[in-house]
Amino acid sequence: MQSIKRPKNKKPLVILVAIVALALFIAAAYFLIIRPLTNPSATTAGGDLRPVNDVNYDPPTEQEKQDSERIKQETEKNEQARQNPPQTQSSGSSPIVITISRAGQVDSSVSVRTIIDGAKTGDCTATFTRGSDTVTKTGSIVFDVNSYTCNIDIPTSDFNASGTWSMSVIAKSGSTSSQAATQPVTIAK
Secondary structure, three states: OOOOOOOOOOHHHHHHHHHHHHHHHHHHHHHHHHHHHOOHHHEOOOOOEOOOOOOOOOOOOHHHHHHHHHHHHHHHHHHHHHHOOOOOOOOOOOOOEEEEEEEEEEOOEEEEEEEEEOOOOOEEEEEEEEOOEEEEEEEEEEEEOOEEEEEEEEEHHHOOOOEEEEEEEEEEEOOEEOOOEEEEEEEOO
């Protein structure tokens, strides 16, 4: 007895492959085209695409240039002080060098941040003067992440007037004091 061979119908198989291919195409189009356009964190208020970070690539402002130059000069001065310590230091003690890393008004307080080299304990004193007016505040030298610092915050209510004040910061540990680090600070009440 011979078996009769029927020709197989390939039509359902072709339809199934076409449906799977169409589904893959739609999924790829969604993830590559439609989804990125609907991500609200990647668009501005006007709907334009923007980069993920908001780095300001504009040229530096005059204030940024002045701040950079002032910090450069202070760093050079402090490096010279490290290399040529004052002779008034008692023998066996190293000089204390204080560097102002930031000083300015933040909301309703004046924030002074310094880096201390040559002392692990002690105090630093920030003195602000404007004409005959003086405001003084003291903070402690502490270890912060990888350096010794002294941070001082002064409420703007301690200052009797707005304007530019001359700031001088001195660090002291035992009987050894640093040379004063100075910087003008603008205060708006």
